[in-house]
Amino acid sequence: MKIDCITIFPEMFAPMKNSIMGRAQAKGLFEFNTVYLRDFAINAYGQVDDVPYGGEPGMVLRPEPLAKAIRSTGVKEDGGKVIYLTADGVPFTHKIAKELSQENHLVLVCGHYKGIDDRIRQTEVDMEISIGDFVVSGGELPAMLVTDAVVRLLDGALGHKESGETDSFAQGVLGWPVYTRPEEFEGKKVPEVLLSGHHKNISEWRRQESLKRTQERRPDIFKNLEINTTFGDK
Ligand SMILES: C[S@@+](CC[C@H](N)C(=O)[O-])C[C@H]1O[C@@H](n2cnc3c(N)ncnc32)[C@H](O)[C@@H]1O
Missing domain, CATH: 1.10.1270.20 (tRNA(m1g37)methyltransferase, domain 2)
Known part of the structure; x- marks a missing residue:
């Protein structure tokens, strides 16, 4: 399985090298990558966000860099799923983690500021997941949480398979x-x-x-x- 996280803060994913996540990568059970959104910026200043139409405080991630970043992963060609982490998504559960653990390629889109331009949600995103009825500052922690819950369900990820079965x-x-x-x-x-x-x-x-x-x-x-x-x- 391959998991790509689209983010403006790739350094936040350092914990993915540790513990069960680190070992699962070392064993070749899954490949984890960050995709730096600013590599797809609209200008040389690395701009990926803009002010919201209609006027309100905060910034919104623009659609062009997001579309390019998502398409760069090849997820559609692989028959995988694009997931946007968002507070108004479907509440994340063990059942969803189990379903996602059957996929070969997941792209997790991490929002920031006010979120992402809605047109990306309408056209590029297959599924929207919330980690709970509260708001955090960005999609990075939710993406790590979803990745961890999915990867520990992969065969061989846990030292003792039965340990996960009795959680x-x-x-x-x-x-x-x-x-x-x-x-x-x-x-x-x-x-x-x-x-x-x-x-x-x-x-x-x-x-x-x-x-x-x-x-x-x-x-x-x-x-x-x-x-x-x-x-x-x-
Ligand atoms: C400050 S939040 C934006 C909140 C958004 N304006 C709203 O009302 O739902 C910035 C980003 O954090 C992520 N995020 C925040 N809360 C989340 C949650 N409960 N579940 C999943 N992702 C969340 C999303 O990716 C979101 O785009």
């Missing part, structure tokens, strides 16, 4: 509480069942804890739940 949302519910050594910390003990070595009981405890968490924290998910998860059973 929150992967089976439709929130994850269960996890513990490590020591057995007792500041008077609080690890639940007895986890020390028992009894796999069936551990599995049942996880199931109950997962359901309890989902019911308490995400009643919206709980009420539509189909209880068909394995909760880490082998």
Whole structure:
């Protein structure tokens, strides 16, 4: 899989070299590139933005550099998807991440200032994704977040494949509480069942804890739940 991010701040993507994202690139599971929008500027000053028509404060990214930058990636020829990160897009979920992990080429368009000229959204963009009901200053953090959520679903990206399969949302519910050594910390003990070595009981405890968490924290998910998860059973 190839992921290209169109941005005016390519240096913001430095974290993509670390941890699971870095290892997935080193293993050749995905190729990550930034496309510097100013390389497609309308003049020698590197201009890529302009004042909004209708008059309001802030600047808007112009359509010509964006169209050229998107087309330079070859995404259409590859049969991939162009995604604009935007607060008024579809809320990002595990289900969308899973669908995107099947694509061979994604182009993530990072807006800035007031956003991008709407004509690009109408003609070049296949999908618009929001990372939540709030506004951040640019599309770079949202693009990294989407990339991370998608790449960790690629085969081989995680050290243990099952680890991703038992994370929150992967089976439709929130994850269960996890513990490590020591057995007792500041008077609080690890639940007895986890020390028992009894796999069936551990599995049942996880199931109950997962359901309890989902019911308490995400009643919206709980009420539509189909209880068909394995909760880490082998
Ligand atoms: C300051 S925001 C523009 C906000 C825009 N005027 C609006 O009302 O939605 C600049 C850029 O940050 C990105 N952005 C901001 N909030 C986002 C969110 N919740 N999800 C995804 N991208 C977001 C978008 O790429 C956007 O073009």
